[in-house]
Amino acid sequence: MAIVYGFEELRKLQITELRTEARLFRHVKTGAELISLVNDDENKVFGIAFRTPPRDSTGIAHILEHSVLCGSRKYPVKEPFVELLKGSLKTFLNAFTYPDKTCYPVASQNVRDFYNLIDVYLDAVFYPRLTPWVLKQEGWHLDIEKPEDPLAFKGVVYNEMKGAYSSPDSVLAEYSQQSLFTDNTYGLDSGGDPRIIPDLTFDRFKTFHEKLYHPSNARIYFYGDDDPEERLRFVNEYLKDFERIDDIDSEVRLQPHFPNPKHITRPFAAEEGGKKGMFTINWLLTETTNPEMTLALHILEYILLGMPGSPLRKALIDSGLGEDIAGVGLEADLRQMYFSTGLKGIDVKDAPRIESLIFQTLSRLSVEGVDPGTIEAAVNTIEFRLRENNSGSLPRGLLLMLRALRTWLYGGDPFVLLAFEAPLEELKARVNAGEGLFESLIDRFFLNNTHYTTLLLKPDPELGEREAAAERARLKKIREGFSAEQLQSVIDETHELRRMQERPDPPESLAKIPSLTRDDLARENKTIPSELTEQNDTRMLCHDLFTNGILYLDLGFDLHLLPQKYLPYIPLFGRGLIEMGTEAEDYATFTQRISRKTGGIRPDFFTSSLQREARARLQADEAVSHADGGTEATAWMFLRGKSMVAQADDLLNIFRDMFLTVRLDNRERFRQMVLEEKARQEQKLVPSGHQIVNLRLRSHFSEADWAAEQMHGLSYLMFVRRLARDVEEDWNGVLNVLEEIRQTLVNRRGMFLNATLDGADRSQFEPLLKGFLGDLPSAPVSGVKWTPDAPPPFEGMTIPAQVNYVGKGANLFQSGYRFHGSTMVITRYLRNTWLWERVRVQGGAYGSFCMFDRFSGTLTFVSYRDPNLLKTIENFDRAADFLRSADLNEDELAKAVIGTIGDIDTHMLPDTKGYVSMLRHLTGDSDEIRQRMREEVLATTAEDFKAFADELDAVRERGLVKVLGAQGAIEESITHLGEWMQIFKVL
Numbered sequence: 001m002a003i004v005y006g007f008e009e010l011r012k013l014q015i016t017e018l019r020t021e022a023r024l025f026r027h028v029k030t031g032a033e034l035i036s037l038v039n040d041d042e043n044k045v046f047g048i049a050f051r052t053p054p055r056d057s058t059g060i061a062h063i064l065e066h067s068v069l070c071g072s073r074k075y076p077v078k079e080p081f082v083e084l085l086k087g088s089l090k091t092f093l094n095a096f097t098y099p100d101k102t103c104y105p106v107a108s109q110n111v112r113d114f115y116n117l118i119d120v121y122l123d124a125v126f127y128p129r130l131t132p133w134v135l136k137q138e139g140w141h142l143d144i145e146k147p148e149d150p151l152a153f154k155g156v157v158y159n160e161m162k163g164a165y166s167s168p169d170s171v172l173a174e175y176s177q178q179s180l181f182t183d184n185t186y187g188l189d190s191g192g193d194p195r196i197i198p199d200l201t202f203d204r205f206k207t208f209h210e211k212l213y214h215p216s217n218a219r220i221y222f223y224g225d226d227d228p229e230e231r232l233r234f235v236n237e238y239l240k241d242f243e244r245i246d247d248i249d250s251e252v253r254l255q256p257h258f259p260n261p262k263h264i265t266r267p268f269a270a271e272e273g274g275k276k277g278m279f280t281i282n283w284l285l286t287e288t289t290n291p292e293m294t295l296a297l298h299i300l301e302y303i304l305l306g307m308p309g310s311p312l313r314k315a316l317i318d319s320g321l322g323e324d325i326a327g328v329g330l331e332a333d334l335r336q337m338y339f340s341t342g343l344k345g346i347d348v349k350d351a352p353r354i355e356s357l358i359f360q361t362l363s364r365l366s367v368e369g370v371d372p373g374t375i376e377a378a379v380n381t382i383e384f385r386l387r388e389n390n391s392g393s394l395p396r397g398l399l400l401m402l403r404a405l406r407t408w409l410y411g412g413d414p415f416v417l418l419a420f421e422a423p424l425e426e427l428k429a430r431v432n433a434g435e436g437l438f439e440s441l442i443d444r445f446f447l448n449n450t451h452y453t454t455l456l457l458k459p460d461p462e463l464g465e466r467e468a469a470a471e472r473a474r475l476k477k478i479r480e481g482f483s484a485e486q487l488q489s490v491i492d493e494t495h496e497l498r499r500m501q502e503r504p505d506p507p508e509s510l511a512k513i514p515s516l517t518r519d520d521l522a523r524e525n526k527t528i529p530s531e532l533t534e535q536n537d538t539r540m541l542c543h544d545l546f547t548n549g550i551l552y553l554d555l556g557f558d559l560h561l562l563p564q565k566y567l568p569y570i571p572l573f574g575r576g577l578i579e580m581g582t583e584a585e586d587y588a589t590f591t592q593r594i595s596r597k598t599g600g601i602r603p604d605f606f607t608s609s610l611q612r613e614a615r616a617r618l619q620a621d622e623a624v625s626h627a628d629g630g631t632e633a634t635a636w637m638f639l640r641g642k643s644m645v646a647q648a649d650d651l652l653n654i655f656r657d658m659f660l661t662v663r664l665d666n667r668e669r670f671r672q673m674v675l676e677e678k679a680r681q682e683q684k685l686v687p688s689g690h691q692i693v694n695l696r697l698r699s700h701f702s703e704a705d706w707a708a709e710q711m712h713g714l715s716y717l718m719f720v721r722r723l724a725r726d727v728e729e730d731w732n733g734v735l736n737v738l739e740e741i742r743q744t745l746v747n748r749r750g751m752f753l754n755a756t757l758d759g760a761d762r763s764q765f766e767p768l769l770k771g772f773l774g775d776l777p778s779a780p781v782s783g784v785k786w787t788p789d790a791p792p793p794f795e796g797m798t799i800p801a802q803v804n805y806v807g808k809g810a811n812l813f814q815s816g817y818r819f820h821g822s823t824m825v826i827t828r829y830l831r832n833t834w835l836w837e838r839v840r841v842q843g844g845a846y847g848s849f850c851m852f853d854r855f856s857g858t859l860t861f862v863s864y865r866d867p868n869l870l871k872t873i874e875n876f877d878r879a880a881d882f883l884r885s886a887d888l889n890e891d892e893l894a895k896a897v898i899g900t901i902g903d904i905d906t907h908m909l910p911d912t913k914g915y916v917s918m919l920r921h922l923t924g925d926s927d928e929i930r931q932r933m934r935e936e937v938l939a940t941t942a943e944d945f946k947a948f949a950d951e952l953d954a955v956r957e958r959g960l961v962k963v964l965g966a967q968g969a970i971e972e973s974i975t976h977l978g979e980w981m982q983i984f985k986v987l
Contacts, residue, residue: 003028005232006240017421018389018400024414025232030215030242035404035414036231037223037397043091043907044224045397046118047105048125051219051250051409052097052212053185058200059192060208062097063139063157065104068209069095070134072120073127075512077505079841080120083513086832087895089113089902092395099177099190099334100252101409103402107395109907111226115234116514122238125213132202136497137841139205140197142478142490151475151490153198154867159803160846161192163865166801167686168278168344171268172457173328176282176340179264179453184255186334194802195470216245219408223397252335252410255284258451269467269800270459271987277458279351280327280342281358284451287336288406291416292423294332295382297339297445299427300438301330302378303370305341307595308579309588310374312341315361317672321354322346324679333402335410339445342455345679351456359447366442375431375438377595383428384599386420388550388642390909464800464966501842511891518894518938521901525934527927528917535766536773538748541921543914544759550599551645551765552911554918555655556752557745559607559635559707564786566741567710568719572673573741574603574637576662580669583661587669590657597650599642605711607635607704609855611924612819633704634922636752637745642911645761652772659746659776664738671727674720681717682987689805689964690864692797694851696962699790701811702856706788714797714986748773750781752922756914793960796970796983803865804965806872810955813857817951821936822944826883827852827859828903829896829945834882835861838875843868850879854933855923859955869963869973876959880952888942900937 002009007025010033015022020039027034052061069081077083084093092107104125106117135141140155164170174189181187189196215238222231270276288294304312305325313325323345331338343354391399400418408414430437446452479487531542559570578594578601581587594601609632639658643651664670685692695713698705709715726734744750757765830850839848845866852859861876888896908916920926961977963970970983 004229006236007034007232011415013415013419015415015419017387018418022415022418023228027215027236027239029244030239031244032215032218032220032239033408034220034232034235035222035408036228037400038228039223039225041224041396042109043107043395043397044109044111044114044226045092045105045107045221045395045401046114046121047103047221047398047401048121049101049103049219049221049405049409050125050212050217051100051252052102052208053100053250053252054188054190055185056199057189057193057196059139059157059161059189059197060200060205061102062191063135063200064205064209065095065097065102066138066157067130067134068124068128068213070138071129072123073129074123075120075509076129077509077513078501080124080513082832082836083510083895084117084120085899086829087515087898088117089516089898089905090117091902091907092398093117097190099186099188101405103405105398105401107398109905110516110520112520113516114226116516118234119514122235126238128209130206130209133497133500135200135202135205136493137501139200141493141497143494144487144491145494147487147491151479153471153475154844155197156840156844156846157192158194158197159844159867160865161197162194162802162867163686163846164191165194166269166803168268168270168457169683170687172278172280172326172344172455173340175264175266175457176280176327176453176455177331177338179262179455180282180284180338180451181255184253186255186336195467211248212250214245214248215239215242217248217250219405221401221404223400255336257284260450262453264453265456265458267460267463268457269464270461271800272459272461275323275345275347277346277348277351277456278326278342278344279322279346279354279457280340280455281355282327282338282340282453282455283446283449285337285339285445287410288332289410289412289416291420292427294337294406294417295420295423295427296437296441297330297337298332299378299382300441301339302381303374303438305329306378306381307374307588307591309586309591311365311370312358312361314588315357316343316354317676319354319357321350321357323675333406344683345675348456348458351454355454362442362446366439366447369436370438373589373592373596377592379428379431380597381595381600383424386424388548388599390911392909393912395907396909461800464802468802498842501837507889515891515895516898518897521898521938522905523938525927525931526905528913530917530921532921535753535770536748537778538751538753538773540753540755541918542762543754543756543917544762545756545910545913547757547910549644549646549761550642550757551648551651551761552640552642552756552914553651554754554915555639555641556754557637558750558752558781558783559637560783560786561744561750561781562741563784564707564710564788566737567707568716569737569741570605570637570711571603571716572670572677572720572723573738574605574639575673576664576670576738577639577658578603579673580666581663582657583663584657587666594654597643597647597654599644601639601641601654604638604640605636605708606638606919606922607633607708608919608923609633609702609704609853611855611929613924613929633702633707635704635707636922640915645757645764648765649768652768656772656775662742664742665735667727667731667735670734671724674724674727678717678720678724681720685799685964685987686801689799689801690807690847690849690862693805693807693962693964694849694860694862696791696795697807697809697860697960698853698856698858699788700793700960701809701814701858702853703786703788704856705858706790707786715791717986746777747781748776748778752918754914754918756910792982794977794981795962796974796977796981797962797964797986798967798970798983799964799987801966803867804869804963804969805862805864806866806869806965807860807862807962808873808876808955808959809858809860810959811857812852812859812951812954815951815954817857819854819857820944821933822940823852823854823948824903824933825896825900825937825940826945826948828900830879830883832899834879835875839863839866839872843871843875845872848872859952861955866965869965869969870976873961877956880949880956883945883949883952886945888945893940893942897937897940901934904934904937
């Protein structure tokens with residue numbers, strides 16, 4: 001067998017459904033395995049993964065994932081990862097810790113940039129500079145500035161996991177998994193339990209890397225249109241210096257089967273009273289090695305839970321025992337799959353009733369059989385997803401890598417889940433033969449499976465304080481055990497860590513990071529084909545793009561036709577059109593039809609200030625109606641549908657029935673949706689707290705962000721809580737609002753359509769569209785002027801969490817600033833330098849952002865999972881001084897420009913291209929304006945940075961402050977924040 005750059009080929013396969021040539025190689029000297037997928041995708045992906053099952057919950061694998069990216073043999077700087085963030089054209093750059101593996105993927109459309117990223121990552125994982133100081137920064141350390149100060153635990157991962165343990169849904173998912181796996185690595189927290197993280201020593205940390213980050217334990221992956229031989233040559237340059245190790249102990253052992261189910265009750269931090277509990281039933285299933293079984297279980301998950309009318313979901317929601325579905329559903333990224341479902345927002349005494357309901361529903365399905373229409377809908381949906389291969393904002397190659405690892409990591413065939421055509425056809429044949437496949441799976445894995453657990457999470461309003469008290473007691477005991485010299489040593493180490501974090505990298509070391517130059521950048525923006533037409537009084541954009549036979553159709557409704565008091569109803573109205581049924585079909589049958597005949601329909605919402613030049617043009621045009629241009633913002637609800645072009649008639653018929661015959665008068669179904677919305681909005685407060693704070697800030701400065709906050713922010717949460725009462729007490733009033741919204745919006749003169757499909761298919765689609773539009777109402781439209789009522793300017797919003805989300809912002813246009821493309825470079829640079837170093841590295845927050853909206857002029861600083869509050873605001877305020885003193889050499893400036901161009905040129909799949917093109921049209925963001933912005937980005941100078949510091953002074957001096965976080969932390973800071981800050985409890 002021929003050896004090519006140290007590799008022997010083990011398998012070669014044409015995966016026709018992915019239009020990909022797949023090869024599997026083994027490195028002869030080390031045993032490392034490598035997948036090489038060759039196709040015409042310009043968005044190239046590389047990844048290296050190691051099997052890293054932890055033996056405890058110290059978060060050792062997670063902390064190591066952070067730490068290996070903090071300097072290496074070839075790149076001896078503090079954080080090569082950040083240097084890549086600053087100046088790469090990357091389309092993806094990150095790392096993931098799973099319960100049994102750690103993955104390091106990168107992606108880029110530029111070949112030279114792609115291999116630069118690979119080089120830094122390979123050097124990082126094989127030759128990291130692991131020191132006690134890195135563990136202190138990324139993992140945990142004792143922190144104290146002065147002898148009189150309290151001792152504290154700090155560290156990036158330590159604080160990240162404090163945030164995770166503050167999220168009830170994260171806790172529920174973690175405890176559900178742990179309940180099933182009591183005897184193997186999946187019963188531990190690979191991310192790290194904050195109570196256990198401080199037990200991690202440097203010696204164990206270093207040894208973990210030495211044993212597991214070796215080529216003999218590695219899985220290496222390539223995808224895209226780069227040279228397949230160069231892949232082997234490049235990787236061999238790293239692997240050739242290692243020797244094979246045959247006794248690496250990284251096996252993921254199987255969990256033995258429980259002879260009897262287990263019932264577990266645990267507390268979580270939440271206010272007592274009302275429906276606050278959470279409950280799941282969790283079943284251990286089977287291994288991932290059988291592709292047909294894995295595919296069948298994904299279809300079964302969709303059958304049971306995937307649609308609003310799915311039998312198990314419907315039974316749970318109709319019961320009224322909870323507010324929303326709980327559990328992860330099917331978990332298929334581990335060696336042994338499991339299934340978890342239940343309810344959140346329950347009265348804890350109802351847990352036995354929920355358990356009985358779940359088993360009764362499954363028993364009924366087993367005996368009576370699954371409805372054939374439901375099976376058809378599930379099979380169609382899963383098949384559509386596989387064939388579309390739509391990865392959203394992620395590279396397609398990344399999702400395929402993670403799918404391959406589901407078998408490859410455990411010694412199985414890496415291609416078996418990629419080549420889906422054969423198992424799909426076999427499964428469809430079994431379904432068509434009527435053999436009762438899904439009923440038998442229900443019997444085997446749910447009804448006759450003793451390896452299951454029930455988990456009840458009870459709200460405990462005192463848990464947070466008990467945990468905080470336990471941490472204080474632990475720190476007090478540690479401190480009492482110190483001699484004066486030992487305490488001083490910890491103080492000295494705290495100061496030394498600060499000095500190391502603040503010390504700049506030597507220029508000669510930074511110069512070693514491979515990078516592109518400005519000459520490597522395209523001077524012209526990529527454009528998206530777009531044609532504006534009109535059909536039956538309705539404006540429409542068409543995009544001639546290759547979509548592999550799929551039609552993407554977006555139907556837009558202008559929200560400026562509605563009074564502002566109706567805005568908070570819009571998310572529920574959008575769901576209601578899809579999920580409440582029609583005059584001919586109840587909601588279960590109607591949503592089943594959507595899944596049977598299409599690739600799905602979902603609501604989406606868009607608000608934006610208009611591009612300044614476009615706004616001026618519209619306001620100067622007296623012929624333009626108020627709805628088209630008499631406002632500073634555009635606001636839309638979209639229904640985004642997709643189908644095969646051959647099914648376009650089915651898609652349009654569904655839309656027709658939805659708009660003309662929707663049954664909005666189903667009070668019980670609407671009540672269910674309101675409770676689901678309430679639960680989901682409450683659930684996202686901790687994982688998405690930075691977004692809540694950012695939107696709340698922005699709502700003061702632009703009509704568009706105010707409208708968005710009414711529909712998605714804290715104001716929306718308050719609204720749905722009130723609406724839940726209104727549905728019970730004034731249903732007729734609620735129904736009248738919903739009907740008025742429908743009658744106003746369903747009007748073809750006020751709609752906007754967006755179609756993305758192959759040009760050759762357009763002639764087949766347009767006659768169908770014309771007939772569809774002809775059936776819709778047509779009436780003159782008249783826009784409504786809104787008068788935003790902003791919340792209080794300074795707010796402390798309290799939740800039961802151990803972390804904070806801190807924000808400060810102002811509108812720069814109000815100070816006379818006019819947008820220049822250099823602002824994109826500067827705010828990105830701030831995010832990756834000052835904020836990264838001060839708020840994340842030194843402050844211990846998991847993240848921090850500086851965001852500027854070039855349409856509204858609003859600039860905001862926001863932190864994420866932050867242990868600090870006042871210190872973070874101080875760092876926001878010092879950003880202007882940092883820019884004034886920044887000494888940018890040409891290399892640093894070039895990196896900042898390159899990274900910004902990478903953001904502008906981000907890779908988009910066809911549906912996203914069409915949608916983005918439409919949004920640009922609606923905001924007046926023309927190709928000419930965007931090209932000028934690109935030229936300004938490319939021409940950015942160091943003087944632009946210093947000049948922008950003056951603009952940041954406005955944020956420091958006039959900025960509003962919002963904090964979402966722990967009540968104690970906010971109250972302790974109130975004397976510094978000012979008595980004018982209004983504190984109120986959110987949860």
